[in-house]
Amino acid sequence: MIRTAMLAILTILLMGCQLAAVKTEPEKETLASKEAYWDLRAGSATYDDVVAQLGPPVYKKSQTDKSFTAEWSWYRYGVESPGDAMRVMGSEVLVMKFGPNGILITVSSHVSPHFSDGPPVGKPVDKPPRK
Secondary structure (H helix, E strand, O other): OHHHHHHHHHHHHHHHHHHHHOOOOOOOOOHHHHHHHHHHOOOOOEHHHHHHHHOOOOEEEEOOOOOEEEEEEEEEEEOOOOOOOOEEEEEEEEEEEEOOOOEEEEEEEEEOOOOOOOOEOOOOOOOOOOO
């Protein structure tokens, strides 16, 4: 009887630990977390590893020594005040430098300034009349 009770308690505790380990909501990936993730892999991750996870870069520039820099960017959306249309508010940029062998050397990031004069997302830009 005591063994059965102990086994039941142990089973309940293990189930509770298993449930606590399950994430109920996906964690939002931030620019800082992307930079930290890839910074830990500098010296071992390859350009192909990065492209496999982030997709192709939006910008890539080769140097004379065959090293290169690549950039990935993500737009930030938002509204300036309640009732406004959603606009592009800026972008987050992840910059990575790779050696001639394609191995990640350095990682940095920055956030672009607020775009205040862009059109609302999804709304066509009014073109001036032709003369």
